[in-house]
Each structure stands twice: as C-alpha cells, then as structure tokens.
Amino acid sequence: MNGVMALRMRARIILFCVVAFACGPAEAHLNATGMGPVYDGLLHFMSSPEDLAAALALALLAGLRGAAYGRRAMFTLPAAWLLGSFCGLSAAAASAGMLASSLWLVLLGGLVVVDAKLSLRSMTALAALLGLVHGYLNGTGMGFSVVAMVAALGLAAAVFVLVVLVAALVVQLRAQWARIAVRVGGSWIAASGLLMLGWSMRGV
C-alpha cells in the first residue's frame, strides 16, 4: 500500500515538474476579449493610443491628398503592419517603442498641419515604413505562436478599417473650413507626439 502511495506521489512530482518547466511566455501583451485572438488583436490596436494616433494621422494625410492616396494607404499600411508584426513576433521586447511612436506622431501630425504635397510614391513609402515599425513594435512581446499570428491579422484588419473610414471621410470634404479642421487635428496629433517625446526623454 505504501509503495503505491509513494509511486503516486512521485508521479505527481514528475507531472508538476513537467508542467512547471514547460511553461511558455504568458503572452499577456494582448487584452483578452474572450472572443478569440482576432478580436484580441483588434482590441489591442483600439486601446493603444500611440498606434491609433499614428494610423489616424496617416489616414488624414492620405485623405487630404485625394482618393488615389487614400486607396494606396488603405492597402499599404495594413499589409506592412502585418508584415512588421510577423517579423516582431520572435523578437525580444523593443525598448525604443515610445520614442519611435512619438517621432512618428510629430512627423505625421506636422505633415498634416502643413498639408504636405507628397508624391504618391512618398506616401506609399511613408505608409510602408510606418506599418513596418509599428507592426514590429506590436509583434514584439506577443510570443511566436499561431494565436499571436491570428491576433496580428486582427490588428491589421483594425488598421485597414480605420484607414478606410478616416481617409474616405476626409477625401469627400470640400469645404475649406472642414479641411482646416483636419489640419488642426493634425496639430493636436503633433503636439501629443511632442509631449510624448518629452515623456520618453524623461523616462516615464
């Protein structure tokens, strides 16, 4: 009887050790919606102001330039974001995330304020670079797994929806005051980016 008890105890210890040693990353990076990784990724984007503001600024910029720019941005940005996320999945957590995000906000907000007359090629490059950088920063910390990849898809889908809606809204604006309101919005984004730059320099 004692032998059976000891065997059971040993089996439990072995099981405990196996479970304890086999733990993977917690992947607490994503906010759990309870509706699966696609929605987790979507929520992550919607609850990350630094990502949201950067994508919003690019959508405003593309919308101000016209329909062709909006169309280019709405496919380039999510695709690059997805690619960047996949690249970042296996990387260690990036430390320069806040600094990079704040610089993007200052740059994109500034371009919206001055209503920069960018070429279509420059806009595409800007969207691709933004997507790659922010996607990479999103991907880091998710951990390399199928669930994280699906979450990255949800994230890219959220970027796509935001760019489509905002760029389409701005493209159809004809009144001068409405276009000026968009540029004022750009100044708010640039100002927020500048403040964020200050926070990152201070190390908050």
Next chain:
Amino acid sequence: MRQRRQRLSPRKVALLATVPATLWAQAALAHVQQGGAAGLLAGLQHPLSGLDHVLAMVAVGLWGAQLGAPAIWVLPVAFPLVMALGGVFGFLGLQLPGVEIGIAASAIVLGAAVAFEVRPPLVIAALVVGCFAIFHGHAHGTELPPGQSALLYSMGFVIATGCLHALGIGIGTVHRWSWGRRLLRSAGAAVTAGGAFFMWKAFS
C-alpha cells in the same frame, strides 16, 4: 561505520523542483497600460480646472475669429504646438520663472487684443500667442498625476485646449454683426479683467 542513506521526502523533492522552475520562469511580457482612462480624463480636466487657463484659451479663439482667415486657424494650430514645447520643458524639469504671472498676463494681453480689436501682422499675432503658450504648457507638464498614462494625459490636455479654442472661435462668429462686434469687445474686456484678478492673486 555504515552511513545511513537518507531518502528525500516527497515534500523536499517538490520544493527542490519548485526553486529552479521559479527561477526559470519566462518573462510575462505584460504591458497593459495602467491608468489609461484616468490619464485621459485628468488631461481633459486639467485645462478646465483653472479659470486663468480657460480665459486665455477662449481669448485665443476670440482673437482668431476677430482677425479672420488665416489667423482663425493659424493661432489655434500654433498654440498647441508651442504649448507642447512648454510641456516638454515642464516634464524635463526645466525651471521657467513666473509661470503663474505669464498665464495671467496671457489673459490680460489676449483679452485686451480682443477688446481693442488689435490687428497685428499674422506673424506677430502667432508669436504673441506662442510666447504665452509656453507658460500654459509648462504648467500642464509639471502636473502629471502619478500612476496615469502620460500619453493619454497629454492627448487629453491638448484636446481640451483645442476645444476651448473652438469655443472661442464659435463665440467669435458673432463678429459679423455690429452688435456681435460690441459683444466680442466686451468679452475681451471681461477676459482682461479676469486676467488682472489672477495677476493680483499671483503677486499676493
């Protein structure tokens, strides 16, 4: 002498297994932002919490509306950008002498500009507004409540400031009527009187 062979008890084995398992634990990678909603609300509330700030912000909008295009949008664009710069000075701990005096002076000068319908060149108007924005930004920048999201706090106070400008511009639209012009000048005088009160408080 025959040494007695001591057997490890299951409890000791479990303990020995737990220690390396605990030390081997991988990073949780949890970076859920804390205090997000509270940070945004604190930021939105901050410019509204001081009447001296409110008076100066509304006066910027009133003056812009009185001056007409392009000042009507250049001033509200210049203000948050320069204010953000002042905020960065505040975060970094750079001392700015007489912040409260500067804020009170901004209400006096901007109110007087509206009351006397001063029409300087656009550059001068933007410089005046920009100089005062530094003081307002510095005051906001030194007062991040602990444990709250810095970015959302920053966004909150930029948005609140912009909304106060928009309020001023909205009120300033009465400028097209003769009674409205008189009303606007009276409002400017009221802002100056309020600024003088805060100046007196700053010195007392």
